[in-house]
Amino acid sequence: MSLSKPNVVVLDYGSGNLRSAVRAFERAGATVELTSDMDAAMAADGLVVPGVGAYEACMRGLRAIRGERIIGRRLSGGRPVLGICVGFQIMFETGVEHGVTTEGCGEWPGVVEKLHAPVVPHMGWNTVDVAEGSTLFAGVEDERFYFVHSYGVREWLLQTDGRTEAPKVTWAEHGGDRFVAAVENGPLVATQFHPEKSGDAGAHLLRTWVSSLKSA
Template sequence: MPSRARGYRVPVPAQPLVVVLDHGADDHGPLAQALTTAGARVEVTADKRTALVADGLVIAGRARAADVMPALRRLGADQVVDRRLAGGRAVLAIGVGMHVMFTDVVEDGAVTEGLGEWAGVVDSVGTPPGEVAVQAPSRSALFDGLDGARFHLPDARAPRTFPLLDDWPADTRLVVPVVIWPSGDERFVVAVENGPLVALAVHPESSGEAGATVLARWVSSLSPLAPSTSPE
């Protein structure tokens, strides 16, 4: 009988490493669990280098932008986001993470300067906090087929317009950003898919099956840097 090789390590499918940036103002446990369920290896950390090299970076939370922005700058998150996007590497911004991707965030009349990845002002919208149904265009990678699905919107704060679309040149070969709007009369930005930068005003980790679908689609779009292996 042939002898069995000892110490052979069997390759197993690689899971993408997703870093949820720990800015200190939120409990990221539920989001980390939802991302794990979606198929990611998840690390919640404030380490700048880990955030830079991860397959996907998530900046999220329900705290005020006025409390989160100083922490992000202190951690060097502004530099990390810029470097990742310049290299075409995925960043997912959720809740306050989406807010700070814009130029300014207005809270109780005070203005907090955001990271400015997109032009636009985030302010209160007419829709009360709770749930919002979405209009899902077919060219959306994350929301296709979810037209009318309801998502959790704990903070009714978002840009009412997406100025980048107004200035988009007609003769460019660049892919036009996909903007998700509510299905009701109130018009504000629910989500944006703009190449490696994806942002959600809604919170998928508390949005049931529809939210789980969005997270699973985002995680499946990531390319792990290296395959993992099983123990000897």
């Protein structure tokens, strides 16, 4: 008898390349549902929070379906959440775009701001400086991933007290500006890049996350 596949909900709040995300997670070995239903999102083995476009618009859409509560409740219960692109950015306290400051989900301290690079958006393939001991990047430490963004987190502010495991923070650089490319923090994992658009390396990363769900 074969083992059942992990169930993943891709959160539908009006933002993100939803169909491509669904297909990518199906290829990674999950049973995938695209929905905004709170009960389904709470019950899933893993929740994926995609996102493209403006920070403020994404947060408005997320709040319309009580998405910030879904994320917070899952994480408080140790249930896995994966954020992608703006779905990564909204995990931080605030985003500042075009002079507008928007409150995020506040799972991590920090500000999403415009990259200090000569050319934005940062669009295309880039290497990453993988955090020591990373599980997410195991086997793809030297690979390139696909980024499309003009804003990022340029300073990691979360302080740990030594009693809990410190988050694993992976960095990248564009135009001489360093920014956070991914974070692994217990049940909350998020990437600034698009793993679903990152070829074999991204597919490997998604399989790694999906395979971790049944043991979570």
